[in-house]
Amino acid sequence: MHRYSEVDVFAETAYRGNALAVVHGADDLSGAEMQQFANWTNLAETTFLLAPTNPEADYRVRIFTASEELPFAGHPTLGSAKAWLEAGGTVGPEGVIMQECGAGLVSVRFADGHLAFEAPPLTRYEPVAEADLQRIAHVLEIHRDHLLDASWLVNGPRWIGVRLESAEQVLALRPDPGNLGDLEIGVVGPCRPEAGTDFEVRAFFGGDAVWEDPVTGSLNAGLARWMADTGIAPPEYVASQGTVLGREGRVHISVEGEAIWVGGHVTLCVEGHVLL
Incomplete structure (x- = not known):
C-alpha cells in the first residue's frame, strides 16, 4: 500500500x-x-x-x-x-x-x-527543416505561410514549437489526431491586449499519448527560451492553455538572465x- x-x-x-x-x-x-x-x-x-x-x-x-x-x-x-x-x-x-x-x-x-x-537546458534547440514544416502545416491543416517561425525545443519531450500570428489562429486549429504520427507540436500566438493573458498555447502529441495536453510546463519552458531569445516575449508574461478543452490553464513565465522559471x-x- x-x-x-x-x-x-x-x-x-x-x-x-x-x-x-x-x-x-x-x-x-x-x-x-x-x-x-x-x-x-x-x-x-x-x-x-x-x-x-x-x-x-x-x-x-x-x-x-x-x-x-x-x-x-x-x-x-x-x-x-x-x-x-x-x-x-x-x-x-x-x-x-x-x-x-x-x-x-x-x-x-x-x-x-x-x-x-x-x-533544464534544451537538449535540442535549432531551426526546423523545411520538409518538417511542410508536414506540420499539413498536420495542423493550415497553409505553410501561417507558420511564422519554428524551432526544436527538446527538454525531455521532443517538442517542435511553431508560432502563429494570433491567439485566434491558435484556438481555431482542429488537427486530425490520426495525422500526428510521432510529432509533438507546440503552437503559440499572441493574445489581444484585453484578453488577460499574453499568449495562447496548445500542445499536440502523436503516438499513443493523450493527443492534446491541457497545460504543459515543458512546452511553455521551451517556448519561453525561444521567444525570449528572438525578442517575441517580454521577461515576464502569462500564457493561457487548455481553453479549447474547457480548462483555464495559466502558466507564469519569468526570464531571469539565462534562467527560465515556469x-x-x-x-x-x-x-x-x-x-x-
Missing part, C-alpha cells in the same frame, strides 16, 4: 488545469510496475516519488506517460513538489526544493502561492492510498 495523491496543476481554480497522479514511497516498485500503473491511470502523466540518490536533492521522481518514461516534464515537476510538501516535505531556508529526475537536478521554488521550476498554482484534489 502506498500513499496516493492527485493534484491539479497550472490553474487558479481546481479541476481547470492538468491532473497528475502521484504515488509516494515508490522505491519498492519496478519500472515495469510503474509503467503499468501509469497506463491504468490514463492521465497525461503519473509520477512516483522515491528517495534521492543525489545528496543535494530532497526527493527523486520518475515520470511516466501511459506509454513511456520521461526524463523531465513540467506539470509533473510542480505537481510532484506539491504532493511531496503535502506529505510532510519542507522547503529549505532559501525557499527552494531540489528535485532529482532523469534530466538531473531541477530547482523548484515556492512564493506567493505559486510553485515554479527552473527549466510557475503556476497547484491544488491537492485527491488523497488516499493505492494498492500496488
Whole structure:
C-alpha cells in the first residue's frame, strides 16, 4: 500500500488545469510496475516519488506517460513538489526544493502561492527543416505561410514549437489526431491586449499519448527560451492553455538572465492510498 495523491496543476481554480497522479514511497516498485500503473491511470502523466540518490536533492521522481518514461516534464515537476510538501516535505531556508529526475537536478521554488521550476537546458534547440514544416502545416491543416517561425525545443519531450500570428489562429486549429504520427507540436500566438493573458498555447502529441495536453510546463519552458531569445516575449508574461478543452490553464513565465522559471498554482484534489 502506498500513499496516493492527485493534484491539479497550472490553474487558479481546481479541476481547470492538468491532473497528475502521484504515488509516494515508490522505491519498492519496478519500472515495469510503474509503467503499468501509469497506463491504468490514463492521465497525461503519473509520477512516483522515491528517495534521492543525489545528496543535494530532497526527493527523486520518475515520470511516466501511459506509454513511456520521461526524463523531465513540467506539470509533473510542480505537481510532484506539491504532493511531496503535502506529505510532510519542507522547503529549505532559501525557499527552494531540489528535485532529482532523469534530466538531473531541477530547482523548484515556492512564493506567493505559486510553485515554479527552473527549466533544464534544451537538449535540442535549432531551426526546423523545411520538409518538417511542410508536414506540420499539413498536420495542423493550415497553409505553410501561417507558420511564422519554428524551432526544436527538446527538454525531455521532443517538442517542435511553431508560432502563429494570433491567439485566434491558435484556438481555431482542429488537427486530425490520426495525422500526428510521432510529432509533438507546440503552437503559440499572441493574445489581444484585453484578453488577460499574453499568449495562447496548445500542445499536440502523436503516438499513443493523450493527443492534446491541457497545460504543459515543458512546452511553455521551451517556448519561453525561444521567444525570449528572438525578442517575441517580454521577461515576464502569462500564457493561457487548455481553453479549447474547457480548462483555464495559466502558466507564469519569468526570464531571469539565462534562467527560465515556469510557475503556476497547484491544488491537492485527491488523497488516499493505492494498492500496488
